Amino acid sequence: MLNMTSASPIVEIDHLSYWYDSSFLTLDNISFRMEQGDLLGIIGPNGAGKTTLFSCILGILTDYRGTVKLFGKEILKNRKALLSEVGYVPQHASIEQSFPANIEEIISFGLLGSIGKYSRSYAKDQVLKAMQIVGLTDKKNKRFNELSSGQQQRVLIAKAMVHNPRLLILDEPTSGIDQETQDRFYELIRKLNAEEKISIILSSHDLDAVSKLANKVACINRKMHFHGDAKDFFGDENMLKTYYESAMQTHLRLHQFNTKSNSQQLPST
């Protein structure tokens, strides 16, 4: 059992750099800390390195430079124990829609893996509690493909938090979801942070939602452009102007990289 004191920062990243395909600098010298109870909004354009950052935090990517610590311990040295304290909802869950599992079964997946052995009654209680929090108790026998996209996303949140994690990482959880469902979803995020005391990292393109939900903001675009209080970021017009300018630059940079990669892969005619 790891000695993870509550005084340690939830996430501590120091001089993190990552090269995609050993050639494309995706993260450049990123450093920040996240404290217990924070709801950190991570914003940045497509290709800014948000998902890469999460992959480093979760120890999926290991060949980075710098250090990534969760609860005061290095992720790469204590991955299994640390992940038992983390829930993760990926950007595009590659889920087969016709998978024959009901909601109860899917949520209970979150109890597998790093958290070790548990009793059947504990599992049942935890799944029921998670379903109550996300408001899906009446759907427990439904199959995943019988739910709306908003309800499916709530199932994935319930699965990510069924083992009582201290940190929840949500990678663009509302992409492709209508506005009304998004609003209900954001209300759930607020509830998890305020009532369940779960620290949350939320990456999103929805600046309006991040401004309302997050107390801290990290604006990344390969480099860290801003990290601090949300009100300081959203109250500064220059910050937003810089954000949109840098988004445009990333778009151009990605286009150049893709053009170069394609010309190397395609045979000359």
Added chain:
Amino acid sequence: MTILEILEFGFMQRALISGIAVAAICSAIGLFLVLRKHSLFGDAMSHVAFGGLSIGLFLNLYPIWTAYAFTIIAALGITKMTDSIKIPPDSSVAILLSSGLAVGIVLISLSGGFSLDLFSFLFGSILLISTQDTITIVFLSIAILAIIAIMYRRLMYITFDEKQASVSGINVKLANYIFIVLAAITVVTSIRLVGVLLISALIVLPNITAILFGKGFKKTAIISTGIAIASVVSGIVISYFANIAPAGAIVLTGVAIFLCTIITRNIRKSIRPIKITEPYLHNRSQE
């Protein structure tokens, strides 16, 4: 002659016991293969097993053991290759299928043509299942089902979403290797009964049919096992009375259950009353 009377024959007892065991493992392994969209993997494995059987017959060794060894090595090899050089899954199936068959054909041509033994492995033969075979099949089936029972929640999560399973701390790579070895053993174990050419039907059909019932994972697995056992037992009994090949009868029974399920499902859908929504009723009352 009644159905009960045929149980007096030793070969029928052995066939039914082995058949029920094979049905259970094929449906258990098959559910994960079907959901991973690897339905043809069983077919590829059976062709590799054919190569392994040919090696045994060529070298004058017990062919089932060489089939086990060859199939397990080939399955692990192709999984490793798929992992390291990222071959698409359908291509790896094609490689396995053709290379297994090629080994078999080369060895058959070297040994001067098909033997009766090889023919019985191609199409299955309940007459050739010995007491020793029955004991081996039952023992291996219990072992496979026990391992699946221990791993089933992990396998289910990996099948649902491999990346998230990995983030949860599950050793996905190890679980996949164990599963592939179990699949290889299942295919070779089942060959005696349904043969190389029809084994994939026993893996796929019960599961595809069970998925149509639209239940959760546990219930789907139970329904699939029930359908597989019903197909095998009915197929063997029908083959005895109709004097036809058991493997063909087993698979055709499975196909019949599949078609009946689709027809019943469509009839139920068409006679289900249409739900009239409240806004529509409201508009009608205003008219």
